[in-house]
Amino acid sequence: MISFDVASLFTKVPLVYTIELILDEMYPKCTETCQEKLKTKQCKMCRDRADFETLLRAATSETHLLFDSKMYIQHNGVAMGSPLAPIIADIFMSHLEKTLMNQLEQAGVRLWLRYVDDTFVLIEQNTEIQNIIIILNKFHPSIKFTYEIEQNDQLPFLDVNVIRTNDHTKFETTVFRKNTFTGLMINWSSFVPIEYKKAAVVSMVQRALSICSSYSLLAKEFENIRQITKRNGYPSTFVDIRIGIGLTKWLGKDNDKRINTVTEPVKKKMFFELPYVGRSTDGLKRKLTAFANKIRPDTDLCFYSKTPQSSQTFFQLKDKIPKHLQSDVVYAAKCGDCNDSYVGKTERQC
Known part of the structure; x- marks a missing residue:
């Protein structure tokens, strides 16, 4: 290889x-x-x-x-x-x-x-x-x-580690992480919605399920996920629940549930921006969802929060374009010999 x-x-x-x-x-x-x-x-x-x-x-x-x-x-x-x-x-x-x-x-x-x-x-x-x-x-x-x-019958390709079996008759695959991988992720104490923390774990679980070619390699990867999340303060029960949900879907044990949901009418999604301020935000979401189900049962209320301003907002990394080179700038030019003035607008610079 x-x-x-x-x-x-x-x-x-x-x-x-x-x-x-x-x-x-x-x-x-x-x-x-x-x-x-x-x-x-x-x-x-x-x-x-x-x-x-x-x-x-x-x-x-x-x-x-x-x-x-x-x-x-x-x-x-x-x-x-x-x-x-x-x-x-x-x-x-x-x-x-x-x-x-x-x-x-x-x-x-x-x-x-x-x-x-x-x-x-x-x-x-x-x-x-x-x-x-x-x-x-x-x-x-x-x-x-x-x-x-390849080294020791192994070769990384993208985020997949391809392993040649001892008898050289087939290949196995597992998740590959570079030597520079720090193991950092969203910390459990971070002030972000719980959905972000769920998604951080679920993404690793889904990657393991899609890449690992055997149950033994999958079990090792799940243990790696537990160790990574533990170092970032995640409760073991929280992680095990995410792994269990991922396994259930992967093994197809929720087929009956999916068949039932297919026959249900598709609800119209309505997006609602809601600033995240902690647990009170979660309580408000539940109340708004319950209220929407009463007055509009055909609507699925989806909440989202805008990310805070990044550090680039406060630090100018790019050169500032001079005013006379910017487009859509309204300017006024006064005549030096009389009181007349001209008002114009800059266009795109070629």
Whole structure:
């Protein structure tokens, strides 16, 4: 088992190259004579290709940012957090796989699974790993692959630890945590709604149920969850209840209950913002729910609380845009020779 990883994929994706891949797939190139014509005289496919290329470049390679009073433009890679970033990165990686798969199989690759930039690969026993690295790194100068080999018949892939059994006939899986994992979570004494604390435990239970491949590994993971929550002050009964509920749903013992609820009419959800101030908030929720059930039995009242202001509200981490560069700023300019004045509004800066 071996895992190949692209170093800093999002910031290294070759934009010009990938945009051409997208355009060629959606709008195959027409004749050169058609492309040399004026846009109004081009065929519909060429016009659509040009329009889509303009939109792609505006959303990727023509984005700007202000840092240290200087304006920068991104000419390569995709911005972290951009909605298009994972799509463009995946398109590039899919093209890489499609192009190199025959060479990789000849080099000894027998199974290639990928999620974004992380891969899980099975290779033949006598395979030269450096040959595979050379094939991958030759594809494009912007992309560099690193690799991690299994240790003690184990290899982490995302949050899954893949384990090779002693007889080497099958694989087992359990939850993987990095060495930097601190074990910190929402503390039991934190002043937050109880639903947050339930969700913190339930998320770990659900992950264990979905990843662990055997009851013995599942039992070990449940014990890890108990130890983590104990260090954060959670009562053991609270955690055991969450584990029991998760197991009950996973084993399908609530089938009868789910069948009954399916036949019930679907209630309309009504969301209600309620600041969290402690136990009094929980009491008010119960009263409002009971009152809503009396006057509107067809409505399901859902409560939510807005999170408090973050520290970024008080500390400016980004450069402040000068007034004359901001949009929608109303200003007045007085004439130096008379009493007349002009009132205007700034627009978006190009």
